[in-house]
Amino acid sequence: MIRVRRSIAALSAVLAFSGASVVLAAPASATVSSSCGTTRKLSASTPYNNDSLLQNQISTRGSLRCGPFASEHQWKVTVLLEQYYFGAWHVVASETSGWMTSKSGTATTNVASVSCTTTLMAYEWRAQATGYLRLSSTSPTARLGSTFSNTVTRDC
Helix, strand or coil: CHHHHHHHHHHHHHHHHHCCCCCCCCCEEECCCHHHCCCCEEEECCCEEEECCCCEEEEECEEEEECCCCCCEEEEEEEEEEEEECCEEEEEEEEECCCEEECCEEEECCCEEEEECCCCCEEEEEEEEEEEEECCCCCCCEEEEEEECCCEEEEC
């Protein structure tokens, strides 16, 4: 068991020094409102370390799959990166996808991340994804619901 831990630690160090991203956990997901079609799925990736030699970032993404619809619809997703400190959750970064206009597909955000300047403290992190749907650019927007990722502890 100790040999496996050392191998994982060595691999993580190599990836960190090479500038590669290290994804540490699978996304949490939820089924959203039935108005989003039969293949509906909203997900928020568990926050992960995106390390390089010059920076240490905590990052996440959100995605929303909708469809199929009989006609084109529009949907988008917002992801919030939250950090727990002083007894409460605080939003430290957010990203919103563009509107997906189609009969079926997935809207995905860019990476929402925050740079860490020191690794002296461990904090709890989570992501929240929220989906939105509308029939066209002129129709009202409906909030489909939200989901939270798993909570993880990372140094920052």
